[in-house]
Amino acid sequence: MLRSTTLTFLSGLQANNSKPWFDAQRPAYEAARADFLALVTDLLADAEAADPAIAESHLQPKKCVFRINRDVRFSADKSPYKSNFGAWFNAGGKGAPTAGYYLNLEPGGSFVAGGLYMPDAPALAAIRQEIDYDLPAFERRLAGPEFSRYFSGLSQENTLKRPPKGYEADNPALPYLKLKSFTAAHPLTDANVLAPGFRTHVTDAFRGLQPLVEFLNRGLS
Secondary structure, eight states: OOOHHHHHHHHHHHHOOSHHHHHHTHHHHHHHHHHHHHHHHHHHHHHHHHOHHHHHHTOOHHHHBOOSBOOOTTOSOOOSBOSSEEEEEETTOTTSOOOEEEEEEOTTTEEEEEEEOSOOHHHHHHHHHHHHHTHHHHHHHHHSHHHHHHOOSOOOSSBOSSOOTTOOTTOTTHHHHTBSOEEEEEEEOHHHHHSTTHHHHHHHHHHHHHHHHHHHHHHHO
C-alpha cells in the first residue's frame, strides 16, 4: 500500500519544479522513491508469475523505474524534474524494443498501460504483418473479459489517414493496421492509488494486458 506522503511529495514537485526546492525536499523524495520502489518490487513479482517472458528476463526492480530527472536538451520546457514516478516491465528490460506493462504514478493523472508505443519501422511492419495474418486471434485478445474489464480498446492516437503501404483499403484489419502504436490505458484516481487493494488492482490490469503483450511480442520474434 502506497503512503499518502508519496503523492504529497509529487504534488509539491508539480507546484515547485526547481532544483532549490528539490534539494530542500530530498529526504521526502528519497522516502517517496523508496515507497514506489517497494510497490514496483511487488508488482514485478506478480508480473513474473503471470508472464513467462517477464520471469525469463530476471528484471531488477530498480532497473524498471525511470529516472526523475528530465532530459531538457531538446525541450522548450526546462523544468528539471518529472512530476511523476513511472515503471516499465518488459521482456529484456527497458532497453529492449518489446511490448510490456507500464505504471504511471502522478497526482490526478495516474494510470496503468501496456503494449508497445511508437515502434520503429521494422517492428511496426512486423506487428502489422502479424495482425493481418491472424486478425481473429488479435481481436479475441481485445475482446477478452480480463482486458475488457479495464480497457476499452487500443489508443487511437498517431493513426494513419490512409492504409499503410502494402495493404488495401478493404482489408478487414485496416483499423489496426493504420495504428502507429498499440497501447491501452486504464486511468487511476488518487483514491485508487491509496487504497489497500492497489497492488491487486494494478496486477489484475496487467493480467488483462498480458494476451495483447504476448501477441505483439510474438509478432516481433
